[in-house]
Amino acid sequence: MKTLSRKDEIILVAAHLFNEKGYKAVSMRDIAKAMDIKAASLYNHISGKQEILSEIILKVAEEFTVGMEKMVSESISAIKKVEKVIELHIDITVNHSEALAALNNDWMHLESENLKAFVQMREDYEENFRSIIKEGIDNGEIKSYHPEVILFSILSTLRTLYLWNQKRGKLDVNILKKDMVSVLIKGIK
Amino acid sequence: MKTLSRKDEIILVAAHLFNEKGYKAVSMRDIAKAMDIKAASLYNHISGKQEILSEIILKVAEEFTVGMEKMVSESISAIKKVEKVIELHIDITVNHSEALAALNNDWMHLESENLKAFVQMREDYEENFRSIIKEGIDNGEIKSYHPEVILFSILSTLRTLYLWNQKRGKLDVNILKKDMVSVLIKGIK
DNA sequence: TAACAAAACTAACGCTTGTTAGTTTAACTT
């Protein structure tokens, strides 16, 4: 068990608060109080509120990017790739559930370079996923529905997974992966 | 074309701003500026910021509740009910896309009675949907996956629909309904 | 045209916000 730096502690506590009320509704004094120190003391470890937000969001965003890029170059079927995307999301969600709340709801409060970097990563990610689906449709692996409908129906589910994971008692990861892959790919009927 | 009351105009403008930056990041002065008046003038029409939020959220929440309750009492198959839930969400999304952003992201900033009312409605809604799915599994219409996985994978997609509808060029409503029902029920494989 | 109501205005309030400056305490290293 690695010990956390003070900075990492702040980021962890902040992520927890952002998860509950959103970035704009959490003050530096709120974060400080949760750590039992005064707000000004936070600045010994971080440069400002914005740095906290970008550390939380960009760190997980990079995990998605790396995971996706590792996958696209593999020579496996399109359906298999979709399965791997699902599993990637589940793994990241289990480990960074609270950071995902910020990523989903507070990304627009990133500033300048941070914002640009995030938006770029998200666009690339979606484009990669879109290509996988189109490839699957072209070679007959995937039914020929509007690709955008398939893309967003799967991605919506995966992106909101963190909410459900926090609610009702954290379903077992492996059962989740198995049923999720089935439901999203083979349907419910 | 019915003319809007000044109050309704404020609510519409506010919903638009909340959609972009979230409730806490939008000030009364922001809303006023978007209407070309001063912040204090808003109070001739509404009692405060909280009333704006609750009008936006609770109005659509009631549409969902009414739609769902009309459905549960119908004597149609479980799958048919799921289809109707999907269509209900699509119809509401098309008409109130911006209000849905507030409903999804800012409901936690509702206060006291407003918050209680919302949470109750949402719980009832989910419970109704859960019952439909369980009924479908029990009588063999729906595959026997973990009901919670089915519930949240469909509901996640429907709840985030407003985001995708705002992005890429608003897919035609009827194509959307048709493909969406197919993807969510019959799968993509 | 006088009266009334609707809807805007200016000015200010008390409070919270993110952040800075300067200082003190606590904990290691020599």
Add this chain to the structure above:
DNA sequence: AAGTTAAACTAACAAGCGTTAGTTTTGTTA
């Protein structure tokens, strides 16, 4: 024991917040 550094503190700032009070303008009705 002295020196150094990490990490806390107090105090304050300028700006922004939601909201109120009181006043003026605008538009409709009698």
